Amino acid sequence: MNALRDLARQLLEAGEVKVVIGYEDSRRGVRPAFVSDPADVDRLIFDARCVHNLATYLNPRRGHVKRLGRAAVVVKGCDARAVAGLLREQQIAREDFVLIGVRCGGVFDTPDATGPLDAASIAPRCHGCTVREPSLPEHVVGDLPPEPPVGRDLDAEVARLMAMPAAERLAFWNRELAKCVRCYACRQVCPLCVCERCIVDKTQPRWIEPSAHTRGNLAWHLTRAQHLAGRCSGCSECERACPEGIPIHLLNHFLAGVVRDAFDHVVGDDPDAPAPVGAFRKDDAEEFIV
């Protein structure tokens, strides 16, 4: 933690950045911290409660963050995938910000968790993590914590749903999506929802009905999932942000599996790696086409 604070102080004092975006403790668990004064760097912490994907503050839609000036952002290995996505889609330029990578031993499902990090409390995204040591950031701090416990696997969750009869699965999603109040917290928190104007706000014509009923909700979530296919970094912040507790990240996770199996692509943290979006292979499988 001292390394993190020292680095933050250094960057601020040298004027290399105007703000360090990291994590701090609060009465309701860990929350994002914006530190502009070198004297404040001791507020910064990093532990297993730091679940937030702070890459979202690099999303160019966030003008208020941009106005704070050149930023250093604390990212875990998984968060770096989102940064890579923004770079890949030319939404940000690498020279405009600094990344402080933190070595990670897994995080909780929620930032206010207490007790030990175990199979029950660890976030599903940590399952089979291969990026505990981030590679994209120019600075990486902290010691590598011990191997995280094995927790919930979303593949198993997908498999459980797929094993249901289709009608039951439809009922499940109907029930879940009926809860959606269309607050768009999922969109707002997403580091990769970069559209200047979201399709749901397009009125001429109105492809996705804006009121909160099953039909429009389904169209919205189907579209959101497809727009993130091959791009989603898997942080599941959308699901954490959802006030109704809808398992929306499952849709993203499912499509990530389709993209992997059908297009042979896994989202990684190399900004120069080709993306499957707007791409194709002539021999893509087409057994579903007559």
Place this chain on the structure above:
Amino acid sequence: MRFGYYPGCSLHATAREFSESLLTLVKALDVQLDEVEDWACCGASSAHATNHLLGVALPARTLAIAEGQGLDNIVAPCAACYGRLAGAAHEIEGDAALKGQVAEILKRPLGTPPEIINVVGFLQSLLPEIQPRVVKPLDGLKVACYYGCLLLRPHKVTRFDDREQPESMEQVCAAVGATPVAWNKRIECCGAGFSLSRTGSVIRMGREILDDARAAGAEAVVVGCPMCHSNLDMRQPAMNRGQAGAGALPVLYITELVGLAMGLDPKAMGLQRHYVSTQPLLDRLSTAVAVAEGEVS
């Protein structure tokens, strides 16, 4: 090393020397052949000419037994057996309906058939074992490698060697010290199954083959098929009759040739069973070896 093994009927009858030479050879090479249990006739050539389904089901039964026995491959020395087994495997693999029908008839499940290996491919794969054991190199014995039809055709079934300009037999013969000659009738038909019904044609076809081998300077013809052997060996006197300068041309199984190079006992390999005497050839080889050894000492 272990291979599955399907002798087929010929090797128990007219082609005993093929069987004897093969078994002597594998023993010397320390290769184990696991015979397919309770194998039946491959059906050649009457079954597939009579009834297509029977022509497939007969060899498919052998394949199914072999598969059940856990054999990954089957060496089928007789070229006709090789053709029938490989043909059946090819047909049932390409036709799910036929496969189902055959499984129904056999009352056995049909999975992935074992790989079928002909005698030339078998020896080719064993060359690393054979070459160190060559004690009587064949002194450049000029041999005409005769493939006949069934080792190569139909190519979509056998997928073996170049269908028109094969090289595998030459490779094996050269590896044991023989000199394969370049000749033109390597893949001509010998007349095969017409041996009894249209003997005249078989004599004519065999004569053309032997003439061409002689013209190319061959001292022996090497074969990998009992049918080719019996036609060219047993009927050779008739083929040579009235042909000026047509001396007897021994017809050796490729296993016999390799065995001779390895110094195996000609009698154990059945070389005395040939119609065209192999003795002059054996004499020539032993003289050559004696001379060679004399030079060394």
Place this chain on the structure above:
Amino acid sequence: MARIGVFVCHCGENIARTVDCAAVAGSVADHPSVVCSVDYKYMCSDPGQNLVKDAITEHGLDGVVVAACSPHMHLKTFRRAASNAGLNAYLVEMANIREQCAWIHPRTPETTVKATDLVRAMVEKVKQNVPLEPIRIPVTPTALVIGGGIAGIQAALDIAEAGRDVIIVEKEPSLGGHMSQLSETFPTLDCSQCILTPRMVDAYQHPRIKLYTYSEVEKLEGYIGNFEVTIRKKGRSVDIDTCTGCGACMEVCPSKKALDEFDMGLRTRTAVYTPFPQAVPNKPVIDREHCLHYKAEARAIARGKPVKAVCQKCAKACAADAISFDGGDELIKEKVGAVVVATGFQLYSVAKDQPEPYLEGYGEYGYGADPDIVDGLQFERLASASGPTGGKILCPSNGQAPKTIVFIQCTGSRDPAKGIEYCSGVCCMYTAKHAMLYQHSVHGGRAVVFYMDIRATGKGYDAFTRRAAEESGAEYVRGRVSAIYRADGKLVVKGVDTLGGEPMTVQADMVVLATAIRPQPGIKELAQKLSISYDQHGFLNEAHPKLRPVETNTAGIFLAGCSQAPRDIPDSVAMASATAAKVLALFSRSEMEREPQVAKVDQATCSGCFHCERACAYGAVEHLEVKDRRGNVLRVVAQINPGVCQGCGTCAANCPSKSIELDGFTDAQVFASIQALSL
């Protein structure tokens, strides 16, 4: 409120037989946006079109729906009519109630209901249509001709004669192509060189034709009327401006082992060489693969050693000082408005090694390894007065005249087992020609022709093949050859006479294989550079097999000769002239009009993710910097070049925020159609 007119066509009885046209017109008349709805017997006739025009004026229509045949048939007709009446052409749409309704359904109420639905959906779409103007694009009136064989020469001359500039790019050191290798031509047996050479010289000397020999197309950018081609001019090492063509260099060159390409490998040539005596330009080139200096240079570079001058006898012998070993390849850019692809053919080879995995050689012919087994072009060289034998047909192995010669047609062609199922078109004719040339050359010789069918469909062609068989005495045997091998000094050709029902064997001295025609090597790479498509064999695809045979699907690129399919000389020349006509039509105006079906980006909502750019097959998406008043870049957004955009709409579907609209098929238009049709 929209003011839309609906015009329902009976198409005589074609539509009216199953659709109640009056009922369709009647039920759509209720639509609040429809101000006039009529049916008529023949809407495409003059009175029918006048009906539309009059209604536009009378009712002040701002949209027209014609319910009739396929828009592929008459959309242009009705758009023109509307335009003449003062209504923007793109406010007209057609509902297809003939091909996609009347002709496929019985006369039932459902058929009329469906027709009405289709019309209503089109009314909804037209409500969303906006006036569009055709896109005008300036045209650079210079044509690029790729390939300097007879097709390329013909196209170039036709275009140049009409007063337009032409650039010819030829891969080889000389113009002429394969035609220059032929001895005589069918069906007249006139000398190929005699008719070709003057055309080569015409092309070379034409003030409007610029010639790049020993050059290839490196890259083609841009779009119809506005291409920019990059030409790779290969290092020739001989300055063709100062070279006098005296030939002294060739006399001193010590490297003499290169196989002569022009003579199909039947003799060798020096490393510095002119491909043939009538070459245009008649200046030599140094073949770097065989030149001693360049070989030494390559070795030195590979070993990391300094390059030293080796040999260079040619340079010393050159009185004009035209030879230099310094120059490399040169890249030249030229602006052109249209492209003619006339890259010609190569012959299939029966050899074991094949350039494509699906091809197979002829093991049964010993893979053609015997020197006396030759292909058609080799035979042309043997028969040619300028060839290695001075026009005497002699066996390559021993220089003797072949007393018996066998011609085998369809070697490779029409043989799916070898990978080529198509007919090469010219072999029946040239084999007949060969048989005649042989009979003229070797008196009393025996010529046997194995054929599958005789396909001689051109003018005078059948008479020609008959002459070969009936007058020249060639034995035509209908059947295939199963094996060729050498025995007793003869080539033994084993075949079957299928008409006689007998196997047959010919003891021949020479065998001529009429091997299949294949597209040039590298054709697929060229096609990719030009963004045009090709078939499984690499022949370039025409836009329509019957109605657009010399156009490609890429506007402004045309096809002539064997690049498209096997062609003989008359066909290649006809195609070449056809491409010239197409090019000249394009060049006849300084600007061309294009359908305004192009994509547009809403720059206010574009977030610059460039998914559109990744999805565009044409490279039509450009980056536009949005700046504030002080010139600071605020954002980078997409912008579509309407000249390059072909209007597929893939970008629009790929845009996550739907900030791209495709004119003619906008979101609003599609949405309206779906709304109307799904209910």
Place this chain on the structure above:
Amino acid sequence: MFEPRIVAFVCNWCTYTGADLAGTSRLPMATNVRIVRLPCTGRIDPLFIVKAFERGADGVIVSGCHPGDCHYSEGNYHARRRFRLFKELMDFTGIDSDRVTFSWVSASQGQKWADVVNGTTERIRALGPFEGYPGSEEVA
């Protein structure tokens, strides 16, 4: 008998022309299918299909040029990837993907178009009205 409402999104160059050919060849077809002509399958956004179902369609056909035949060379390849995602997502959310036929029909395949139209109509007819589409009850 239930008469399903089926919307077809087809490309202008291959399938639309193939459908015209089916007409010219007078191949009998069910009257249930209504075609929306688009330049290319590349233009098709899965939202088109969603919208058709929302609006009450019982089935959807999507059809374009065979791979390699695209008039715009690559549009259908992009479409194919989009359709893959959408189709899998339908399955995952339990929306019956049998309601959609994805096909390639070339300009010369009039008969195939007729088969696609008749086959889809029969299939959708057997499935019955698409009442299972989420929120379809809210339309009326």
